[in-house]
């Protein structure tokens with residue numbers, strides 16, 4: 001990726017700066033990787049040197065590069081060397097098992113194998129494979145299949161044995177090991193019970209060939225660049241994935257900015273901000289592309305019966321769902337971290353978890369008295385009134401509206417008919433003054449910012465109908481939620497808008513998301529992407 005130290009003069013475009021005034025210009029000048037000027041063609045030409053390289057945008061739209069503030073890039077990076085169990089296109093459990101068998105047949109005995117893309121609900125049988133079925137198709141290799149929502153996984157006998165899980169193993173903190181009526185392992189693991197399998201399989205892939213792992217991170221990053229994404233937040237970085245990011249950056253092969261949200265020893269494990277090794281990982285110095293400084297905490301679980309929610313019926317409140325932590329534990333963990341100058345990103349899916357996170361952040365603001373970035377991830381099920389409190393605490397909400405399209409009805413089921421709870425109440429949150437960022441949560445959903453913005457604007461469910469359509473946002477709000485707002489949530493002040501002095505991270509689109517009908521936003525094509533003024537993606541002619 002050559003760093004062009006010269007000037008780039010873009011003219012004849014529709015350039016949405018996403019500045020405080022939402023101004024639109026026709027020209028933009030890049031100098032030494034930074035934005036030097038924006039304005040009319042005449043103004044910006046006057047500011048350019050005679051030797052500036054001219055780019056005629058031909059009426060195309062330019063926006064700041066998108067920032068996907070919450071995805072799982074390191075988790076997804078090994079997809080090209082794992083078994084693709086994606087449903088769809090695979091339809092039946094038989095097809096999924098055949099794919100696993102074909103993949104494992106080629107491998108040496110004992111080598112770990114991972115499967116991805118699987119959604120048990122989307123199979124024709126509406127179920128997951130059993131341990132016995134996995135043993136048949138992967139008889140010589142420890143095999144771990146991750147459900148696409150990452151909260152559940154399925155293991156064969158060799159994999160369970162490799163991490164020391166047997167029929168006598170008690171359910172671990174924050175997780176469940178499923179057993180049949182005879183007490184035998186079914187191979188299904190929930191939440192934190194997937195931790196050891198996740199870590200062992202990921203670690204084995206990395207340890208086989210770190211050089212290959214660097215290449216796979218770079219490859220995944222290039223997929224993001226092709227979608228106009230110039231910055232991401234990896235929402236659960238562990239010791240090994242932090243090492244991989246560092247190696248990739250040092251090799252000069254990290255082509256976009258990465259914010260690392262640091263987890264504990266395993267994906268769903270409790271991080272301990274007082275531990276020296278954790279603090280060392282969080283405090284490792286930032287580079288031009290790689291940034292640390294933030295701790296990730298999961299408050300509520302998806303299994304066994306959905307996120308932590310408070311349901312209000314006939315004047316009574318009941319609790320449903322299971323949380324990893326009590327409100328007091330969340331508060332103590334958050335204050336401890338903040339007092340050690342660690343930033344926070346806390347996952348809270350249901351309205352009960354949102355309250356826990358708000359309580360914790362109120363305590364953090366009181367303890368530190370500063371305006372550090374405090375992030376709430378997800379809030380899939382929330383009450384509009386919760387927005388006022390989040391706004392008054394200055395919390396950044398990082399939301400995943402792309403999931404409405406496929407999972408909107410699952411979210412709807414989780415609120416159990418409580419009309420006071422909304423599915424991703426983004427309209428209410430923005431109206432209450434909350435700074436809302438959009439993010440993919442990939443591999444839980446699509447990575448495409450165009451699709452995700454479309455989903456937030458239309459709220460269409462893939463089988464027809466809409467999900468809480470009154471909570472739709474405008475295209476302009478969606479654009480802010482993919483650029484300037486996540487720049488704040490990711491503590492990247494030099495990104496997110498097209499203003500002089502900022503990094504020239506740019507996306508060139510074939511059409512204007514603010515001018516096309518809502519239905520067309522989904523199909524917007526990113527023709528070019530620039531990072532620090534260097535062209536890093538160009539659509540083939």
Ligand SMILES: [Zn+2]
Pocket residue numbers: 070071072235441
């Ligand atoms: Zn996530």
